[in-house]
Amino acid sequence: MENNKKSLIPRAALIKAWLIWETFPQTCYNYERMMGQVVAHMFSAVINFLYKEDSSKRKEVMKREIEFFNVHIEFGACILGMAIALEEQKAMGEEIPGDFITNLKTSLMGPLAGMGDTIWQGVVIPILLAVCIDLTRSGDGNIWGAIIYAVVIIVAAYALSYWNFMFGYKAGSEAIMDFLEKGILNKLIKGASIMGCMVMGGLIVNYVTAECGIEIVSSTSTYSIQESFLDAVCPKILPLAVTMLVYYLLNKRRWSSIKVIGLIIVIGIVGGVTGILAYPS
Numbered sequence: 001m002e003n004n005k006k007s008l009i010p011r012a013a014l015i016k017a018w019l020i021w022e023t024f025p026q027t028c029y030n031y032e033r034m035m036g037q038v039v040a041h042m043f044s045a046v047i048n049f050l051y052k053e054d055s056s057k058r059k060e061v062m063k064r065e066i067e068f069f070n071v072h073i074e075f076g077a078c079i080l081g082m083a084i085a086l087e088e089q090k091a092m093g094e095e096i097p098g099d100f101i102t103n104l105k106t107s108l109m110g111p112l113a114g115m116g117d118t119i120w121q122g123v124v125i126p127i128l129l130a131v132c133i134d135l136t137r138s139g140d141g142n143i144w145g146a147i148i149y150a151v152v153i154i155v156a157a158y159a160l161s162y163w164n165f166m167f168g169y170k171a172g173s174e175a176i177m178d179f180l181e182k183g184i185l186n187k188l189i190k191g192a193s194i195m196g197c198m199v200m201g202g203l204i205v206n207y208v209t210a211e212c213g214i215e216i217v218s219s220t221s222t223y224s225i226q227e228s229f230l231d232a233v234c235p236k237i238l239p240l241a242v243t244m245l246v247y248y249l250l251n252k253r254r255w256s257s258i259k260v261i262g263l264i265i266v267i268g269i270v271g272g273v274t275g276i277l278a279y280p281s
Contacts, residue, residue: 008088009049017045018165021080022158025073031207032257033068039080040066046084050091061087064098071109072116074161079108081168110202128152210238213271213278226278 020042028037043065051057065087071079083101090096128149136145212230216223230237242264249255249263271277 008091009046009084013046013049014084014166014169017042017080017084018077018162020045021077021165022073022161033066034070036066036069039069039083042080043084043087046087050087057091060098064102067102069105069109071113072120074120074157075116075164076109076112077161077164078168078171079105079112081165082108082171085169085171107198124156125153204239204243205236208239208243209280210242211278211280212238213275 021038024041025035025038028041029035030037040062043062047058047061050061065083083105086096086101086104090098090101132145132149134145135148136142138145212226214225216225226238234240246260246264249260250257268277272279
């Protein structure tokens, strides 16, 4: 099939977006959005090419792209390339739901984070460090090991990130056109939604902690509500309950994030003082 896809975003803007992602991903971490803010920062380089005259559409895109996102920087760059490609196709009138873009990012960030951490931090960096440390220790005052490490790791990181970003942009834009023509977008949306829910479920276990501190003491034994009851019924049930409460307040009651954070602080203080909640072991 011949691809006559029109492009709204010039290559210079794409390169600027990639540079923002690779250079500033760890400058604005927070527990609510992790890397979401640098994703929005990245989109600031291309958003005016998508919706130059429509401020409401620009706001819609930026609100969608600033949501929670966390991935290995270099390996996850392809996700951002795909996200830009999908937003570009959406801006040109293709029927691409905003939820599909969000779910695609959510479903891919976990696998690529695991892959990147394993290969980059578990293989590439240790091997390069071992070689460069030996160089540094090979003679008094030898600084070449440190210099070589710094140059090689930075060049390699930027090169890998650039290739992944542009691959994601090209593959994402071409693939979505093919998916639209074959009518399989709905299946992808459903699959991405399911995978996104699974990834978010895994994140709950890692990021949300809550334990009951109530213990019933008798003359012969101590009965822990957390260990003997809650963990036996359903491990991590309290983190799940906290997550569902936050979801209910944000989605159903339309609370602001500040009010939710304030409520969690109050619950934590009261629970800690009374002993109802315990510090996670």
